[in-house]
Amino acid sequence: MQDCSSFYIDGVWQKPQGSEKFTAINPATEMQSGTVALANKQDVDSAVSAANRAFESFSATSRNERLELLEAILVQYDRRTDNLAIAVREEMGAPKTLAEEAHVTSGRLNIATAIDILRKFDFEERVGTALICKEPIGPCALITPWNWPLSQTTLKLGAALAAGCTVVLKPSEHACFSARILAEIFHDAGTPPGVFNMIYGIGEAGAALAEHPDIAMVSFTGSTRAGVDVARRAAFSVKRVTQELGGKSPNIILDDADFETAVIEGTEAVMSNSGQTCVAPTRMLVPAHRMEQVKALIAAVADQFIVDDPAKPDTFLGPVVSRAQWERVQTLIASGIDEGASLVIGGLGRPPHLDKGWFVRPTVFADVEPDMEIARVEIFGPVLSILSYRDEEHAIALANDTNYGLAARVQGSPERSARVARRLRSGFVSVNGAPWSSALPFGGYKQSGNGREGGAMGLAEYLEVKTLAGA
Known part of the structure; x- marks a missing residue:
């Protein structure tokens, strides 16, 4: 029985401030496979506050410091591949071979690609007498789906950390087992407190993240219906929203x-x-x-x-x-x-x-x-x-x-x-x-979303552009 009763906030596991829970069901057996705590608005505030406090120092880190962190995360990821494969199988029913060779492997490739992109990325550009600076946008909310939980989560996390952003991750309630292991991986890799935070939740938590004034950007993957709701809530604070939504390919x-x-x-x-x-x-x-x-x-x-x-x-x-x-x-x-x-x-x-x-x-x-x-x-x-x-x-x-x-x-x-x-x-x-x-940009036209994930364009989504004229 999996236990997802605590949130990872400010570098430690913390008990939820509410009492609502979600019963996780193994889709192959229809039997309970775990219990998931659900965040309320107070839990969201706590996670966002941690990310906001950590942003000032983490956004000032050098390229090499962020490379060292991502490389340490990759080492820890490789140590937990068996656990990750089992978690994906139990939470969303992925077959053994697919879980090992596609789900887990895609997560590893995404982190490795983020490292490669960060090594080459130009954060400054000279245009005449002006300097164009690309700076981390701020604390980011990452709302991820259950269907490819490791792939989608690492694609966002790799780009956000490479850019120098702090994050609050809210995985799907159906994919909390693998997300919990990812949090353990980030902790064991020495991620500074507040840089990576994770809560579990359903509608209330996602809405609170989208509306939160201290969140600078929301990266959302899920249905078009839910994506529209996130964008509406985020619009009141004019925050950036990137969306990877539905398809009928x-x-x-x-x-x-x-x-x-x-x-x-x-x-x-x-x-x-x-x-x-x-x-x-x-x-x-x-x-x-x-x-x-x-x-x-x-x-x-x-x-x-x-x-x-x-x-x-x-x-x-x-x-x-x-x-x-x-x-x-x-x-x-x-x-x-x-x-x-x-x-x-x-x-x-x-x-x-x-x-x-x-x-x-x-x-x-x-x-x-x-x-x-x-x-x-x-x-x-x-x-x-x-x-x-x-x-x-x-x-x-x-x-x-x-x-x-x-x-x-x-x-x-x-x-x-x-x-x-x-x-x-x-x-x-x-x-x-x-x-x-994951070295290539990915995203949709029309009601399939806005923005891109993957490659240099995916990293750029987590950056603001500042022009220093005459600098």
Whole structure:
């Protein structure tokens, strides 16, 4: 049983000032896995005050001092990889192999990349007789999600500390086990008191952070609905808000692609992490005359999507994170059936060999029309919608016909794929399977967010710009 009953504030573990708690449930067993204390406004004030006190000294540290701190954090992270993998598996159901090779590894890569970016980053620039200075913006609130808890949290933390900012981290209530270990890692690395603070919470804590006058910036990852609420609350104090929000990512497979490979890999990308990935290519766009071929390809590989106990090494899909998420996914699968899409694999309910846990059958719909709910709503489960297009222009129009713009894929001949990619309204476009890395900027167009994370642009989000004319 995991114990998340204390907050990490000002370099020590502190008991909450309120009594509200959240019962953590293992999504694979439906059994209680821990207890999480929930912060109230007084706890938020305490954490923000610690970050505010520490900001003056930490913002004045040298590049080398911040490099030494991040390198020490990386050493401690490497010592806790086994614990982190188990925590991610227990809190959000990530399969063993995925937890070890993707979740934990991505966190390490993010910290290592922040170190590399900091070594090279130019904090000053001479323009004629003026000096342009880039200075840490102030104490920052980092509000992180449950679906990729280590990746999203370390991406923010690495950039904020590299910039010289102090932070208050509020992880999702569904991802507190891994966050607690991260706090222990920061403590063991010798992070100065007040530089890193962590509270747990739900709506009240997030709202108090967004509204707090001593928070200079909020970095939020989560749903578009919640992101809008954070931005509204932050607007009263005119603080900076960066948001990485929802997505309904298109995957255009052109006629001259390696078609079989593109279809199978695109389907696997949706099913990975049980579909709980904001960049998952959940709208596959294929030439109309190849729709039947696509259906046959997916039906032939359906047995590769093994849904089972996440502790087993050959499990490909674990459960979704909670009962509420399972019910949402079931409602949207039912919508696809009711609206007349062709069910290729999967469907309603748990896989037949599982009688407990929030497991979803890997589901693929073909012959999906662009106005169907499953083609427009972010499902956040292992559900793929396949739409057909007439020609290249139609494919581009369908891809851009969404309120979101977080990510996209294009697969085909190099020249043609690159041409199509330039016309997509998405913050990240993978051409022929090229991956994203934390050295690259990441963020969305439209209702997928504002600002960028990763690379030098991600660090720059935590900086203010000062012009010293004649200096």
